[in-house]
Amino acid sequence: MIIFQNVSKYYDNQTVLKNITFTVQKGEITFITGPSGAGKSTLLKLMYLAESPDEGDIVIGDFHLASLKEAQIPYLRRSVGVVFQDFKLINSITVFDNVALSLRIRGVKEREIRDIVSNALKKVHIRHLSDSYPTSLSGGEQQRVVIARAIAAEPLVILADEPTGNLDPNTSIDIIRVLRELNAQGATILIATHNRELFRGTGNRVLKLDGGNIVGEEAG
Amino acid sequence: MTFSYSFKSAFKSLCREKWINLLSILTVASSLLIITLTAFFLYNIEIIANSLPERFSIVAYLKDDLSSEETQAVIDTIKRRADIAGLKYISKEDAIKELQHTLKDTGYILEGLTENPLSSSIEIKLKKDFVTPSSAKHVAGEIKKTAGIDEVYYGEKIADAIHLLRRSMQNMSVIIFLTISSGVIFVTYSTVKILFYRRKQEIEIIKLLGATKGFLRMPFLIEGGSIGFFGGLIGIIGAMLFYLAVTYRLSMVIPMLKTLLFPFEILVVLPLIGIMFGIIGSLIAIGRLKL
Ligand SMILES: Nc1ncnc2c1ncn2[C@@H]1O[C@H](COP(=O)(O)OP(=O)(O)OP(=O)(O)O)[C@@H](O)[C@H]1O
Numbered sequence: 001m002i003i004f005q006n007v008s009k010y011y012d013n014q015t016v017l018k019n020i021t022f023t024v025q026k027g028e029i030t031f032i033t034g035p036s037g038a039g040k041s042t043l044l045k046l047m048y049l050a051e052s053p054d055e056g057d058i059v060i061g062d063f064h065l066a067s068l069k070e071a072q073i074p075y076l077r078r079s080v081g082v083v084f085q086d087f088k089l090i091n092s093i094t095v096f097d098n099v100a101l102s103l104r105i106r107g108v109k110e111r112e113i114r115d116i117v118s119n120a121l122k123k124v125h126i127r128h129l130s131d132s133y134p135t136s137l138s139g140g141e142q143q144r145v146v147i148a149r150a151i152a153a154e155p156l157v158i159l160a161d162e163p164t165g166n167l168d169p170n171t172s173i174d175i176i177r178v179l180r181e182l183n184a185q186g187a188t189i190l191i192a193t194h195n196r197e198l199f200r201g202t203g204n205r206v207l208k209l210d211g212g213n214i215v216g217e218e219a220g
Numbered sequence: 221m222t223f224s225y226s227f228k229s230a231f232k233s234l235c236r237e238k239w240i241n242l243l244s245i246l247t248v249a250s251s252l253l254i255i256t257l258t259a260f261f262l263y264n265i266e267i268i269a270n271s272l273p274e275r276f277s278i279v280a281y282l283k284d285d286l287s288s289e290e291t292q293a294v295i296d297t298i299k300r301r302a303d304i305a306g307l308k309y310i311s312k313e314d315a316i317k318e319l320q321h322t323l324k325d326t327g328y329i330l331e332g333l334t335e336n337p338l339s340s341s342i343e344i345k346l347k348k349d350f351v352t353p354s355s356a357k358h359v360a361g362e363i364k365k366t367a368g369i370d371e372v373y374y375g376e377k378i379a380d381a382i383h384l385l386r387r388s389m390q391n392m393s394v395i396i397f398l399t400i401s402s403g404v405i406f407v408t409y410s411t412v413k414i415l416f417y418r419r420k421q422e423i424e425i426i427k428l429l430g431a432t433k434g435f436l437r438m439p440f441l442i443e444g445g446s447i448g449f450f451g452g453l454i455g456i457i458g459a460m461l462f463y464l465a466v467t468y469r470l471s472m473v474i475p476m477l478k479t480l481l482f483p484f485e486i487l488v489v490l491p492l493i494g495i496m497f498g499i500i501g502s503l504i505a506i507g508r509l510k511l
């Protein structure tokens with residue numbers, strides 16, 4: 001489902017990712033861990049072309065990113081649900097509309113949107129915040145809106161960048177449970193985190209990133 | 221693509237940035253009003269100029285001492301010309317009767333006269349193609365040379381003035397139309413650009429969520445089009461006020477204005493012209509912003 005083949009990324013002269021090669025099978029749940037600045041976010045950004053790789057090829061489902069036409073980028077992004085580390089919520093519209101946006105982009109009909117959004121919000125326990133604006137929410141609440149938006153359209157791949165960064169341990173466990181449920185329904189999931197608690201004892205695959213290299217792989 | 225979303229999003233943005241939008245709507249309205257007024261003047265001048273051939277005539281006064289045979293000869297000579305559409309002989313007796321009729325109650329002015337002071341004349345209508353200042357002058361000059369003709373009169377000054385006015389109005393309205401259209405397009409272009417920068421962050425997010433170009437562009441096109449449309453509507457109101465002012469108020473003072481005609485058709489197309497300019501402006505903005 002996800003293939004990285006000798007992928008490198010440079011910012012100016014700084015090597016952020018060096019010769020990254022790995023494969024994630026369809027339906028797998030994989031963690032990427034490593035210290036701050038290791039390149040976790042960059043690795044995820046390459047997958048939805050927020051940044052483009054300087055070397056190597058990436059395959060996401062049917063999309064070969066190295067040869068992807070610009071007009072195809074929106075469709076790549078729709079097949080991937082992203083929990084952004086910096087949230088990327090639109091503050092001028094409500095929580096409901098933020099989540100609904102990902103569906104409207106996909107051309108989902110308005111009368112179906114209400115139920116889908118409400119379901120997604122329920123999964124992350126913030127249905128009561130539907131009419132609030134993002135700026136009036138706590139960090140943890142905002143994070144859950146981002147998760148709801150990423151999962152609402154039931155994408156094939158979910159990329160979660162520090163999805164529990166602002167959450168207390170109990171809520172974190174709950175959010176991971178939601179992601180696992182989606183995984184059980186067939187979604188391929190990649191979670192970048194430096195919170196080892198999220199995968200300890202799960203037996204899930206963990207890729208260890210440091211200084212732009214994959215320095216090891218373990219079972220959590 | 222969900223159009224209802226695009227419309228909602230566009231109208232939300234129209235309301236949120238109401239001052240910018242209001243300002244550009246008013247600018248578009250004034251510009252369209254100027255175009256309308258130009259069309260109004262052009263239209264009326266065209267009508268006047270087109271009615272010239274029917275009204276325009278050359279009057280040739282005959283010498284006083286011609287016999288009826290000589291008079292007939294003059295008429296025949298003129299009749300043979302290729303450039304005239306028709307003529308009418310007015311004898312001095314007809315002329316005095318006409319004058320008496322015109323004077324009506326004040327006809328006593330003529331009572332003291334023992335002799336008819338008027339001349340016989342021929343009223344000559346030119347063919348349409350010859351009713352231009354230069355050919356009218358030419359024809360008049362030739363007629364004057366005809367034996368038995370004393371004096372030739374034609375509305376030289378008026379014909380000249382109207383033709384000049386018509387020509388310069390045509391040229392000017394092309395310039396006005398081009399300038400104003402570019403102005404309107406530029407206004408919507410700038411407005412859409414401002415609206416875009418105000419929403420830049422939001423657009424970046426929507427892009428990352430997988431929006432197509434069409435989805436991103438549609439609200440801006442709708443916004444640009446709406447600015448043009450509302451500009452057009454306000455332009456109609458302005459044009460109506462102008463029309464009422466001219467026909468009802470000014471024409472009391474200057475009765476001639478009553479005969480002016482208003483091309484009401486242009487009012488209907490004003491919002492459409494507005495929409496077209498608005499969309500062109502937004503398209504340029506969107507293109508330059510590589511959206
Ligand atoms: N747009 C950018 N321009 C220049 N350098 C960048 C840019 N984005 C990231 N970097 C650099 O790339 C390196 C990796 O950044 P990245 O955000 O991928 O790290 P991370 O593993 O996600 O860290 P964290 O755990 O803090 O989120 C960092 O050294 C960062 O300074």
Ligand SMILES: [Mg+2]
Nearest residue numbers: 040041085161
């Ligand atoms: Mg990061």
